[in-house]
Amino acid sequence: FDDWEGLLQQAEREGITPLLRKHLVESKSPYPTSVRRSLNILAKRHLHQSNVRIKVLQEILDLYKRNGLTPIVIKGAALCHTLYPDPALRPMRDIDILLHNDEALLAQELLYDNGFLKSDSPIHEDHYHLPPAVKNVEEVTICIEIHRGLYPDIPPYYPAVDFNSLSLSARKFNIGDLEASTFNNEEMLHYLYQHAFHAPLAYAPYKLINVADVIGFTEKNYTELDWEKIKKHYPLL
Numbered sequence: 001f002d003d004w005e006g007l008l009q010q011a012e013r014e015g016i017t018p019l020l021r022k023h024l025v026e027s028k029s030p031y032p033t034s035v036r037r038s039l040n041i042l043a044k045r046h047l048h049q050s051n052v053r054i055k056v057l058q059e060i061l062d063l064y065k066r067n068g069l070t071p072i073v074i075k076g077a078a079l080c081h082t083l084y085p086d087p088a089l090r091p092m093r094d095i096d097i098l099l100h101n102d103e104a105l106l107a108q109e110l111l112y113d114n115g116f117l118k119s120d121s122p123i124h125e126d127h128y129h130l131p132p133a134v135k136n137v138e139e140v141t142i143c144i145e146i147h148r149g150l151y152p153d154i155p156p157y158y159p160a161v162d163f164n165s166l167s168l169s170a171r172k173f174n175i176g177d178l179e180a181s182t183f184n185n186e187e188m189l190h191y192l193y194q195h196a197f198h199a200p201l202a203y204a205p206y207k208l209i210n211v212a213d214v215i216g217f218t219e220k221n222y223t224e225l226d227w228e229k230i231k232k233h234y235p236l237l
Contacts, residue, residue, distance in 0.1 A: 004035045008042075015209030017042050018089045043088070050080070050088035052140040057095055058178050060144065063114065069107055070167055071181070072098040074147065075195065076213075078182035082173050083216055091209065094132060094143035100163045104130060104148035111135075111144055119143070128152060150191065151201060158194070158201070185221050190234045192217060198236070 001007075011017040021039040024031055057077060064071050076092035084090045099107050108130050112118065116133035123131045128149035135142050151158030170181035171188075183191060195201055196210035218225075230237055 004032055008035065008038055012042070014207045015091045016207075016212060018046050018086075018091065019209075019212060022089060046091055047088040048138070049091070049140050052138050053077070053092070053095060053142060054087060054175060056135070056137055056142050058175055059114075060095075060097070060111070061175070061178055061180055063110055064107060067106070067110060069099060069103050071107070072163075072166060072170060073180050073182050074098050074150075074191065076209075078173065078180070078188075079213055079217070081175055081180075082171070082182065083213070083220060090213075094145050096129075096145045096147060098147040098150065098163070098166070100167075101148040104146050108133060108146050111146070116142075116144065126153065151194065158198075185225055186229055186234070189214070189217055189221070189225065189230070190237050193234075193237045 007020075008017070011020045017039070021043055024039070057073070061071060061073075073096075075096045076090050077095045077097070080087035080090035080092070097107070111133040116135045119132035119134050121132055123129070128151060129145045129147040133144045133146070135144075150161045166183060166187060167181070169184040169187070171184050172179055172181060174180070182188065192210070192214050196206045196214055
């Protein structure tokens, strides 16, 4: 193999650079010293970004708790704490938080009141998430997407979502000393599948990190997943 530079560029595009480094180190595979150096530099960058995202997410969840909101952390922001052994192994473009439709606008306003700015990205007023809120923290661009739904309103192509049921069945996990909520295992696997492979949810081709999420989550939780429930409620999955 002689295109290591191309591999590193692709790994960054696909969101798997930290995983690539981890597996190369653990497998003791030979690879050029220059590649090792580049991977170490990128790993430090991803670690810094991860630490900043965690700090900001803790602040946001604490802010929401003090204002009586009931957020559910979804996608990479939850997986980096519940699936991956090190949060820095799971890069992400943004932090996604689901709230009840009645709470979403207040959640967004609280972000604006605390230094976040409205993104220029055009979002339809009925879209399942609000316009991204952006803030620069320690030279890291933090992008927050407040979801008031999970899927485009294209029945029956996407399933209806009951926020109250998701909240009642939510799985608890810790971000430092702060308790947070995310989906139960069956709903999480279903959502990971939808987000990775069921266009046009992501409006872009899937990335390899999405595949790693699905495979890793299934391997870790295989014996605990309710496969009968999955076959009944999520036949495509």
